[in-house]
Amino acid sequence: MEFDRAVDAKGQSCPMPVLMTAKAAKEMESGQIMFLEATDGGARSDIPAWVSQTGNELVESSEEGGVLKFYIRKK
Amino acid sequence: MSDEQESMTIIAFSGDLDKLWPTMILSSTAAATGMNVTVFFTFWGLFPLVKEDVRITGKDAMTKMLAGMNSPGFQGAKLSKMNMGGMGKWMMRKVAKKGNLMPPEDLFEICLDMGVNIWPCQMTMDLLGIEPEQMRPNLGEPVGAATALQVMSKSNISLFI
Numbered sequence: 685m686e687f688d689r690a691v692d693a694k695g696q697s698c699p700m701p702v703l704m705t706a707k708a709a710k711e712m713e714s715g716q717i718m719f720l721e722a723t724d725g726g727a728r729s730d731i732p733a734w735v736s737q738t739g740n741e742l743v744e745s746s747e748e749g750g751v752l753k754f755y756i757r758k759k
Numbered sequence: 760m761s762d763e764q765e766s767m768t769i770i771a772f773s774g775d776l777d778k779l780w781p782t783m784i785l786s787s788t789a790a791a792t793g794m795n796v797t798v799f800f801t802f803w804g805l806f807p808l809v810k811e812d813v814r815i816t817g818k819d820a821m822t823k824m825l826a827g828m829n830s831p832g833f834q835g836a837k838l839s840k841m842n843m844g845g846m847g848k849w850m851m852r853k854v855a856k857k858g859n860l861m862p863p864e865d866l867f868e869i870c871l872d873m874g875v876n877i878w879p880c881q882m883t884m885d886l887l888g889i890e891p892e893q894m895r896p897n898l899g900e901p902v903g904a905a906t907a908l909q910v911m912s913k914s915n916i917s918l919f920i
Contacts (some may be wrong), residue, residue: 699866738792
């Protein structure tokens with residue numbers, strides 16, 4: 685999937701993946717796609733929670749070799 | 760999601776390191792989620808807001824003694840249990856660093872950047888003789904219980920930590 689912005693939160697603990705996602709989203713335009721990678725297990729539920737709480741859209745999520753991958757569309 | 764901005768208020772009563780951590784994690788995360796966040800620092804919770812180079816606060820022997828038992832700044836914060844003269848605190852910080860958990864003082868800076876309202880308790884400052892110039896910069900104006908309650912009454916989430 686194509687994306688406009690990549691965020692690497694691998695190795696970061698709670699709450700950093702969410703804080704990094706929010707910071708990047710702030711700098712993005714509406715409709716743009718963010719590609720986020722995280723290894724913190726909490727991110728599995730935290731990122732979808734943040735996405736729904738902020739009204740953004742989780743386009744796709746997957747897990748590969750312990751790395752959680754999310755594609756988020758900014759509202 | 761409603762159009763009205765959600766809000767969270769935390770009463771930060773404890774100056775313990777292991778309680779400052781969740782306060783700072785929840786505050787920064789709530790702010791990142793678009794919530795309006797206020798943290799009201801009162802009683803022992805006020806000491807982390809005192810500048811680290813201020814060795815002792817207080818206006819008389821008793822308040823100075825109380826300050827002596829509560830080292831200033833986030834660096835002065837002890838563990839609520841198993842502090843073991845600073846050994847427990849040292850281990851906790853070491854474990855956190857190894858686990859890539861950001862220290863509370865760094866999360867506090869992030870909170871300030873994200874516009875979290877930091878309100879020192881005026882009454883505690885007066886009671887313990889902590890002067891405004893002894894506190895770290897960029898804090899909100901000191902307020903009292905009624906102001907804290909006013910914001911809590913309108914908050915979706917109110918916590919006492």
